[in-house]
Amino acid sequence: MANGPKPVDTVRWEFTSAGRPSLSVGGSADAVLRIASGSATDFGTPHQVRLDAPQQEQQVLERMAEQFSPFSQFRQSARQEEGANPTPPSDPSLPLTAESAREAGRILWDRYLPADAAASLEKSLKAAAGEKPVRLELVLRTNTVRDLPWELLCDAGGPIAIRPELQVVRTVPVAVPLPPMTVELPLRVFVVATNPKDEAVLVLPRELEAVVGDIQNDKRFAVVVCMEPTLEMVKAGMGREPHVVHYIGHSGVDQGRGNVILHDAGGRTLWLAPDAAAALLPATCRLVCLSTCVTQRNYQIEGLMRMAQAPAAEPLPTIVANQFPISWESARAFWSTFYRELLESDGSIPDAVEAGRSAVSQQSPKAGDWASFALVVRDGTGKPFRFASASQVHPAGMAPSRSPRQSKDLQAQYAAWLANEFATRVEQMGEAAPEELRTALVEERSRAEAIRRQAEGI
């Protein structure tokens, strides 16, 4: 059925704080870029990266808006809309042109990356010789670099994220990769489409059409849509144990954290922070898609990426999210290609995102919308699923009873999650981490590995 995921070579760019006391005290701040090829531990010489360091995090975004024309364009347009026209257009005009995307990508490439970074990427590409793609993993450990639109990166040859030989993914590293879950088709997709009364009202049928129009009638997918997503309704939907939760709607930033927006009992906004969102998701949900609305301006679109890039301590699955507005056509092109490729690649999200971006680029060659789709790998592999033929027919959307393999998969996933909990604590404590915690981490890690091997042996 599936072609399977593409084999890849990996280049990792890890940006960390340079150890300055705080960005909030003003002055310039540096980040440190470490470059690794093939193995996460194989870092070379660290490079100092000069970044503009405004006093407030919000100012970082403002500065970006001034520096990058796409952001500037979008923000000016947004301001005009706020003042002049409270009623949103049903199909907002395209905010980001291909030309603007290229300009912003060049600034990122020339100004923020040392020559070694480009050289390492070039070297890996040559080594791969076009036979397999190179995956550029971006590990962004500071807010300043996390908020930059790295997907726009553009060298002399053009934007790198839409080249067939390159995959650009962001990674929130975990100590123990979560093993893939065996899924018997249909893939259960739970769509949460929000439209609270006290926010700019969306045209929901259009929104849904853009996201699931192509897969709704595909028997390989079981799509359930929640149109009145109160907390209770969402919880009830999670009881069906979806594999994918696809959110469509507004977002916001609260205390620096990204929030999605559900409905309260009165149909008004109910903000949901990353920890609360994580608590809602069942173990079967290994992919979350955060789609910005396309029939209305998003309340605060930064919230989607902030949630997607929440710290590893928030146990969210791998997330695909929009980082700036896109057209309806681009949304449609991306998601229809994405879901199809997800099955074709046997559950490889980077492959599916790569295909989706290409589709958007081809469908709207004059737009830069393809760069809005960012992938944040949070499970260590970006391959949360392994598809198997259904052993029996299940009622649409309902979770079937599990096979022994699936039961063991779940145990392996849990063991890996527990090991990652220990790893997160150890990492947070740094050198002060007590020996008992380190020992527990080693034990839980090897235990998780043993259970994963048992699962693979079934």
Add this chain to the structure above:
Amino acid sequence: MFEEFHLHLFNDLKGQWMAEILRPVGGAGATWPVNVVVTRQQLAWLRNGTQPDAAQLQDIGDKVWKSLLPNPLPQKFQNDLANLGGLPAGVRITVALTGVDAASAPANLCRVCDLPLETLYEAAHAHFGSNGRTPITRCLQVGFDVDPEKVAYPLRILLAVSAPSDLPSPGAPGQEEAAIRQALGSLIDLGGPIELTLLHQPTRISLMRELRKNRYHVLHFVGHGGFGIVDRDPNPQGHLLLIQEGTENSPNPVSDPTPASVLLNILRNSGVRLAVLTACSSAQASQDGPKYPPAAFTGVAQRLISATGGVSAVVAMQFDLANAAAVAFSKSFYGQLVEYPERPVDVIVAEARNELSVGAAWANTRTWVTPAVFSRCRGGRVFDFQPYFGTLSEAACKELAVVEEFIDILSKAIAWIDGQSAGSRLDLVAERARNEALLQAKLDRRGELLGETVGVRGGKASRGSRISGPLVLRTRLAGAVNNLVVKLQFEATKLTLLSAQPGKDLQGGQLVPSRAPGRGQERLVALNLRGGQSLPAGEYELAVLEWEVTGAAPGEMLTVIADPEPLVRNGQPQIVRGLNGLVFVTGANAIAAAPRPAAAVGNSATPTASPSTPPA
């Protein structure tokens, strides 16, 4: 860690004294006869208060060396002595006497059992007994068989002061007691880590009753001692002079020579681990004179250390000890015990001897030789002090922080499973049981570290079933605790408290529940704990609570919040921490499928409420 030099003195088949080296290993195997060269005259100098000068003391010590040690010395011992400053702690010299002197021993020579081992001298190292790096310990068996007693503060010391009117007063009234109090300083203040109780004019009965009523770790006797015929026994024995029954409250209390064998009966099984006897001749092993052939265990210290159920270590005086010297010794001894809780008792005594040897009042006298240590304790440590509630040690604080991390992670891990569908929970039932057992162990450990706690023990139950668990008071400080009030809070829709019965440790007290049915609140009052008697440090089951799980779903973790009011101990209010109980609700299927964890029912404490947090 000390290097060991363990010398064993024993009788061969002919009753002759022989010696062998048990440690270091490798020195064992060879035996040689013991030829005592210390004269009875020299012993008499020590015993009769004829103060030998420094040169004479060195000569005695040198003769002890020549009497006991082989020539050449074992290589390891030689090396250790040569490198004494480079060793981590030093060399512990232990002399085990398992034989008896023959009645036919030469009259002009000192008996082996009377050898003043503490004078041991060698020109290159001077006297060993006053050097903390070469402590000397006596024992009456081969090897050591008692581990240090784990003591949760306070260390409880009974100070028994006997001052009969028919004998010279052992110093000015209260002088030694005052010195001990001064040495202990603020540590004996109410709620401090040492509790000092004074028993004035102890009789045999009052001493025994006091030791039975309140468990003490240390008995310190201040008074007279001697060696002679007492209690109609024709064989001389070591004895302490307690007060004759009935005269203790009179203006003229009369002395009661209490033989070693009776003292053993008083102390046996009392819980006292260390006896400090600042009484003359309390370490003397035999009576002078040929008509009194020595017997085993007739000295006070020797008798007390000899029996199982007796004390683990005795510090006693082999000769007369001047009152002022006894005061100085006590001050040094307890000062070190408090300041260096890890220090072995023989090292403490060696350091105290050293203080006496340099003090102007006793320099160049045999005063410092007088204290002797008898021990059965491995490593020389009598006590292993546990963290003190009032000021948790740095190590305890660190461990507590780690335990809290584990509790947080494991609570989250269990909550994660509980947040899954029924099918997923079934797949993860073994994982849950494993983590539940780990959590219980960590909760128990937290309770141990925190010390002064009132905790509810929970366990596992399915909906509709009953579960019972105790309400436990754990104390780190001893004292009179009369009443304890605990408020329990729980979700009344999910859990019902069916009954609260008095626990096995309430002993004469009453349990008064104040029921508030359906409200999820219960106020339990434990009245008159232990009939008003002092409560030693320890763990006490005050009540047994029976619960019914009424409305909870399988997989839920219910919390019973224990909220104790401050308890009043010795008239002072003290904060007690509450350790909440956890009830893990299981489903019938889950129970059938789940392997029982090692600790199915356990404590207790508060897992911080964690949201159900599914992983990626």
